[in-house]
Amino acid sequence: MQDSPHKLGLILDTITDGILVVDVTGTVLYANQAATTILERGPLTGKSLGIPLGGQHDSFLEINLVRRSGLGWAELRSTPIDWEGIQAFVIGLRDITELKTSQSELEFLTHHDPLTKLPNRLLFLTQLQHAIDKAQRRRISLAVLMMDLDHFKNINDSFGHRVGDDLLHIMADRLKHHIRSTDLPCRLGGDEFVVMIEDIPHAESVARIANQIIGVLNESCTSENGQEMRVGVSIGIAIFPDHGLTASELMQHADAALYQAKKEGRNRFKYFSEDLTRTARARLDTEWHLRQSIEKNQLHVFFQPQFAIASGRLVGAEALLRWQRDGQWISPMDFIPIAEETGLIDDIGEWVLRQTCLQGRRWLDAGLPPLRLAVNLSPRQFLHSDIADMVEQVLAETGFPADHLELELTESAVMSRELESIAIMNQLRALGVSIAIDDFGTGYSSLAYLKLFPLDVLKIDKRFIQDIPRDRDDQEITAAIIAIARTLHLQVIAEGVETAEQLDFLRQQGCDVYQGYLASKPLPIGQFQAQWLEHSQ
Structure with a gap:
């Protein structure tokens, strides 16, 4: 060498x-x-x-x-x-x-559809079983949405398979871009697709996703050769664990639900359970009408008076949202969770705050004595919006004094992100408003954090009040909450007071303010004003 x-x-x-x-x-x-x-x-x-x-x-x-x-x-x-x-x-x-590169391409084609590049049945079933195993460990739900395009055969027969392939490609792209990145879409073959949705809050929430998919896939599209097309889509839904415990069971039951959806007229979704289908469609109907409720003047603010226990004097009122649709009053329990889940609570919550401040300003302009008005903030409003900026803007626009406004926060909302909650509450307090913890005692407040929160009021949840004086545990819990409030120099308001015995107990314990049916139920503005005038004179 x-x-x-x-x-x-x-x-x-x-x-x-x-x-x-x-x-x-x-x-x-x-x-x-x-x-x-x-x-x-x-x-x-x-x-x-x-x-x-x-x-x-x-x-x-x-x-x-x-x-x-x-x-x-x-x-x-x-x-x-x-x-x-x-x-x-x-x-x-x-x-x-x-x-x-060749091996990678071969591996990809083994697990993906060559036309749409979506996962194929083999990969989908593998991932579905993994998701089921994880859901079992975490005790959560997931959904399988089986779907096929309505009258796809007519496209192939009328315009040829190339146009049909263009349509499948377009539908696959729309599907990918209108579901979460954590959801798994798949083309099973022909015009059949399936989507797996993990970690769903409840079975009915899948209906909204199905409705969105139907709307997106219904939109017209154009093939590469300029042919305009429009198809519908039918969807069958199966929920783990309600409708199956294995991948094969969920697929079979979603397919059975899809068959029923097509049988009922196509371009719709159907759960494997008939009861769930009815519940989900009713929920979607509620959501649709709720979106129009502000424009149609269907929402109303009621006020429930609050009285000082020592003097019996009217000192404040809580603003409560009510919805009247087609002459019927809808329970807040039926629409507030939907508003929260869909994000409608942001607009609705701002509307309630503005209406409350406007009404409070009208009462002041009429020469009536000042009254503290309390407005509930939802967890979403509190943590997922510029709440301080919104409150400041509403106060400026309405002219309602900040020191007459009390914002009520749920215990679970402030404790979910403690440090962020403290920062937001400090911003609100800087505006001059009061801060109350609503339904205190039902969550998981840490006393160490509670003393750090810039609070003014603790509200005792009505569940601790309703069995007084019969339930000794409730008496002791209520007395303890009042003692904690005293130590932290907070005012205490008891909710849900319905009997004189309950009011006597609260007076003995040193509670400051009460509200409840003993004094008055929540009232429309006109009725409340009459009662307000009576107590203020």
Whole structure:
């Protein structure tokens, strides 16, 4: 080798595998032309490439290559040698980028649909079973939405399979872009698709997703040759664990529900359970009407008076939302959770705050004594919107004094993100408003955090009041809450007071204010004003 280095170099430059000789530090002592080509770097001699070495034994591994043309792969074989008296390694390099690319493409095609690039049935069933196992461990629900395009055969028959393929491709893209990144879409074959939705809050919430999918896939589209098309979609829904405990059961039951959806007239969703289908459709109907409720003047603010226990004087009122639809009053329990889930609570909550402040300003302008008005903030409003900016804007627009406004927060909302809650409450307090914790005692407040919250009022939940004086535990809990409030220099309001015995107990314990049916139920503005005037004169 030492006698004919030039000839050896010529020989090594004729082979397609890269040959390198490096010392123990990784510095290149020799490189043939193929090594330079594979690594896509200039003269290599004297440079350190950071190539892994195999110690005192032969080694074989695959390495990633970062090259000017992009990422690549190479097989690397390392053998220790003596190079002109220096301990070194001879390294063989073989470019396997094309092989790796082919393997990757083959792997992709094994688990994906070649037309739409969506996961295929094999991958979907595997992932579905993994999701079921996880859902079982965490005791949560998931949903399988089986769907197919209505009258897809007519597209193929009328315009040909190429236009039909364009349509499938468009529908797959729409499906991917209108579900969460955590949801899994799949093309089963033909015009059949399926989506897995993990970690659903409740079974009925899937109906909204199904409705959105129906709306998106219903929109007209145009094929590559300019043919305009429109199809509907029918969807069958199965819920884990209610409708099946295995992947095959969920798929079968979603398919059965899909059959019923098509049988009922297509372009609709159907649960495997008939009761669930009715409940979900009623929920969607409620959501649709709720979206129009403000424009149609269907929402109303009622006020429930609050009285000082010591004097019996009217000191405040809580604003409560009511919805009248088609002459019927809808229970807040039936629409507030829907408003919260859909985000409608942001607009509705701002409307309630503005109406309350406007009414409070009207009473002040009429010369009536000042009254503290309390407005509930939902967890979503409190934590997911610029609540301080919104409150400041409403106060400025209505002219209602900030020190007459009390904002009620739920215990669970402030405790879910304690430090963030403190910052938001400080912003609200800086405006001059009061802060109350509503339904105190029903959540999981830490007393260590409670003393850090910038609060003014604790409201005792009516569940602790309703069994007084019969239930001794409730008496002791109520007395303890009042004592805690006293220690923290907070005012205490008791909700749901319905009997004179309850009021007497609260008076003995030193509670400040009460509200409840003993004094008055929540009243429309006109009726409340009459009662307010009576108590203020």
